[in-house]
Amino acid sequence: MLIVKLGGSAGIDPGPTLDDLAELSKTERVVFVHGANATMDEWTRAMGREPRLVYSKTGQVSRFTDAETMDLMLAVYAGLVNKRLVEGLQARGVNAVGLSALDGGIARGPRKDTLRAIEDGKPKVLRGDYAGSITRIDTRLIDLLLDNGYLPVLTPPALSDAGEAINVDGDKLTLRLGLALGADALVILSNTAGLLRDLNDPDSLVRQIDVSDPASVEAAMEAAGGRMKKKVQAGVDAVAAGIGRVIFADARVPQPVRRALAGEGTVVMASAPIGAEA
């Protein structure tokens, strides 16, 4: 069983990924997860507002999600982008079903309505955030769809314990889902070739991160900057928790999923049983 995540950065044509999904889903159980970050920024500006990105003390960036931003998130992630991907798959003869993680209570967790952040250089406490973390995955709906020949197309937001829509990280959703479904491989496609030691040098690609080798993990975490640090850590955690392979690869090439499965990109795996890290 395979999970493919397509990131929502600018400049990604989903076509080649959809072509691969159409081919691969003929012979394998596949779940497709996607983001919509660039379209979200675009629509926020088209509605006359500025995306409000806030930084934690440790430098991690997140989108402040007030009720209006959640409206836009539902519209862009679960509506526009999700259904255009479903349409693209249906046009390729794949019986796709688009869902948010709200639907069927797929992903749930506590809402954290207060965000501590640094804005304009000052520490601030922002209230009214519709964001949270995932503590429970219910795979029944996904299994039901897969058992009956449908390809699930999944996106944030998720459901809070009180039944509210909450913004959750798309990569984390993918990894949690992968663990719950017992996926053999997760392919995380974005607008970079994988983990690069030097962002300006495509030849500096880290080809492999061996989770059973602490030195390999340490070197990878040192090479990763910004958002990539979070991604790499999540990939390492997923392999430590039992997923065979997590592959970070480029969405902007022909056959991006098949190339990733063939080893292009950064492959996170374990060459030996993992000890204390698991």
Place this chain on the structure above:
Amino acid sequence: MLIVKLGGSAGIDPGPTLDDLAELSKTERVVFVHGANATMDEWTRAMGREPRLVYSKTGQVSRFTDAETMDLMLAVYAGLVNKRLVEGLQARGVNAVGLSALDGGIARGPRKDTLRAIEDGKPKVLRGDYAGSITRIDTRLIDLLLDNGYLPVLTPPALSDAGEAINVDGDKLTLRLGLALGADALVILSNTAGLLRDLNDPDSLVRQIDVSDPASVEAAMEAAGGRMKKKVQAGVDAVAAGIGRVIFADARVPQPVRRALAGEGTVVMASAPIGAEA
């Protein structure tokens, strides 16, 4: 089995309908269909455009759906409004699953990309319309969800024969679905009490349309104006085709679904077997 449609006109709070759905779905198979017309207009204007409504020669109004309008329709119908309703049901303990009629190929039909209309008093041929009619309903996904305890929440658009998203009429989607699923009753809720002989007089409500009595149908069609004509005709057709009851009722009252089922509103039924009309 019951199908409830909630119209998307302005001034409708979905809360009472969701309360009823939570109660009724405990003991009955229920499918929920919804529109989003007023929110669609609002978002179109917020994006700096004007809704483009066009009139046919016979005076029927429709929304010209170019590619940009379809983007907005996917965002507003299948995203914002659909997922806020799913959220409202989940918060009421109902395991709702939101879908467009694209998903799982629920409703399909030919796209008609050319629209002949009267605009500014002149006949025009508008090209690039993403609209069409429904000729096939695939109930497998809906049945699968109902069989497994989920409440399907469905909205346009549908899927063209070529795999494109197409705008279809929400009432017609409801009626076609009702026929395909063998529904006992369709409850169509909107911002009117039902079919009124005089729009300004709530006491002029037509309480019953008997499809087995041609005079009753004729009187109803005479009383109906504008959009209501299309609705009444569709209701009559549905009962003639075998659905037990179609009820047009007010969404703006407490327990709107239960009141409709108890006979409030305009009830379309047949008191005797239907002859030539079927």
